[in-house]
Amino acid sequence: MDRWTIDQRGDMVTTPSSWLVPGRWHDRNVMLKVARVAEEARGGRLLAWWAGRAAVNVYKVTDQAVLMELASSQRSLAEMCQSGRDDETTTVLCETITSLHSVPDTSSAPSDLVPLSLWFQDLINPDTAKPHTGKIERAATMAQELLASSATATQTVLHGDIHHGNVLDFNERWRAIDPKGLFGNRAFDYASIFCNPSTDVAVKNFHRRLAIVSEHSGLDIDTVISCVIAWCALSAVWTDNGGGQPSTAHAILSTFG
Known part of the structure; x- marks a missing residue:
């Protein structure tokens, strides 16, 4: 979060496979996801590869972390x-x-x-x-x-x-x-x-x-x-x-x- 200058805007959620932190980054609502298992890390890299083609927009990615657009969730x-x-x-x-x-x-x-x-x-x-x-x-x-x-x-x-x-x-x-x-x-x-x-x-x-x-x-x-x-x-x-x-x-x- 310090490296990417993310302003946390909510509680961190811990799951068996990842840590999730909502925030603001460059005036955008974002979700930081840090993988705890290899499967999640692989998924983050794949999201970045899809480059917004029917997948969430990814702004930054490493071998373990992905910074992506936060869902508006107006519809489910x-x-x-x-x-x-x-x-x-x-x-x-x-x-x-x-x-x-x-x-x-x-x-x-x-x-x-x-x-x-x-x-x-x-x-x-x-x-x-x-x-x-x-x-x-x-x-x-x-x-x-x-x-x-x-x-x-x-x-x-x-x-x-x-x-x-x-x-x-x-x-x-x-x-x-x-x-x-x-x-x-x-x-x-x-x-x-x-x-x-x-x-x-x-x-x-x-x-x-x-x-x-x-x-x-x-x-x-x-x-x-x-x-x-x-x-x-x-x-x-x-x-x-x-x-x-x-x-x-x-x-x-x-x-x-």
């Missing part, structure tokens, strides 16, 4: 969705993904992006002490087939966590925050849409969202379904391994898997 996709505007919010999320994927040359992207084959290791190569069964096992096979069959033309830089809480209102512009920083088949970037913002809304709107995503992305519905089921299975494995309670991913997998 989660609130819009809960109030019956799910089609509209799904369309906003699809348009955001399309813009993020539209960078013509990815050769200058951060070098430490995680390939999907590695991201899915806990699902496709599980600990032998905890073998998968039932729908998780079928989803693991599906994930392996999807990753193996992905053509080079479908590979791109992925946000990895696009959902209603990670696309915010910046003065009437929807922009993404908090990427995971992945690389692989573009179809997987749509999966998190289907698990948010709540279990009841996600399950109720599943088929309608499939139609909207397929129309906007140009992907066939079977491909979208396969990616969503594989993504939910991975999330379910992480939840189970961490001792957490059943999540929306479990509900999607159980209902549609």
